[in-house]
Amino acid sequence: MGEGTVEDLLREHAPHVLAALARRHGSFDICEDAVQEALYAAAVQWPVEGVPDNPRGWLTTVSSRRWTELWRSENARRRREQAAAALDPVDPPEICVADDSLTLLLLCCHPSLARNAQVALTLRAVGGLTTAEIARAFLAPEATVAQRISRAKQKIRASGAEFALPPPQERQERITAVMEVLYLIFNEGYTASSGPHLHRVELTTEAIRLTRQLYQLLPDDGEVAGLLALMLLTDARRPARTGPDGALIPLAEQDRGRWEQKAISEGVELITKTLASAPLGPYQLQAAIAAVHDEAAWAGDTDWQEILGLYDLLRTFAPGPMVTLGRIVAIAMVRGPEEAMAELREAEQEPALAGHHRLHAVWAHLLDLSGDRAAARDRYELAARHTLSLPEQRYLNARAAAPDYAVIRRISPPPAVTELFAT
Known part of the structure; x- marks a missing residue:
């Protein structure tokens, strides 16, 4: 059995084994240490000796024996607990x-x-x-x-x-x-x-x-469903977010044929069902925004009007700096850069956004849209200096260095602003 399969098995069974021990003994810290040692033993032994017929039972037995040793060294007075832990444990009832x-x-x-x-x-x-x-x-x-x-x-x-x-x-x-x-x-x-x-x-x-x-x-918690849909819809775009050299590719310029359609279909189905049946919440709204992006066949098909409406709702449920910036980008796409810049002047007074590299990136984007290339170049360079992410630095510096005609030909919102996973 391959190493990856052993690793998957350990991750699958680890929480169940820990839960069984903690439910029996109550000492979460000692139980967690015991399980970690059992996982290490399995990672060493299983690839060599083979995976046991009952992996969870093996891990539970080894964890329980190790728990006994740890508990004995910490508190010798707990003899009854030691004796109980020494017994061969049984898997918890389903x-x-x-x-x-x-x-x-x-x-x-x-x-x-x-x-x-x-x-x-x-x-x-x-x-x-x-x-x-x-x-x-x-x-x-x-x-x-x-x-x-x-x-x-x-x-x-x-x-x-x-x-x-x-x-x-x-x-x-x-x-x-x-x-x-x-x-x-x-x-x-x-x-x-x-x-x-x-x-x-x-x-x-x-x-x-x-x-x-x-x-x-x-399964009936609408926000849990919304969070899962959001992750699926966002992660579906990952294969197209970087080029062969690792360079960052913004959403509007990605090859949508590389997006994972299975994840998109699952995410869209999940958020559609959830919005129709559960009280509205911020994760659902973020998932709905991601779905609008993912369902557009190309960037020009993106329904920015719907995205702006969703951001307006999201701002009432969960206001925050990235929501603010995402909404401003949507305003620019629907109403033009001048109105968006007026909103951004007000937003940059928020302490959470002061000096943030994504604030400067949005300024650069809006200035490009308005035709002020020199000011946009300065903002791109400022944004690059404020981020610790090397791919983002390279992207922002490339945008600053791009000739005017290249920017005019394809202006797209800065990455990780139209996508909310960017706090």
């Missing part, structure tokens, strides 16, 4: 699997944790990624990520949180936090905030997998 998976997601997004800790813990405990994999994905030192995860587990333990679903009055707030974490994971993977590459596919793939799992657990 009826508990859905509740366990949701409980684990909610626990990793406990309100006592900072957002970056929630992201790291979710990727490790639910996603099955190793600390090293998480560190590589976020271009962070492994020691920093390890410390973040360790502190997160300590905080959960200190809070007295148990492995159980939160009370109904707290549940929706916690589910909202889970969605925000998954959104952030996808966002960082789709448009990396720094580094040499535009995409970090391991993050977008994991975010979609976990969001699909959340949707299976909560």
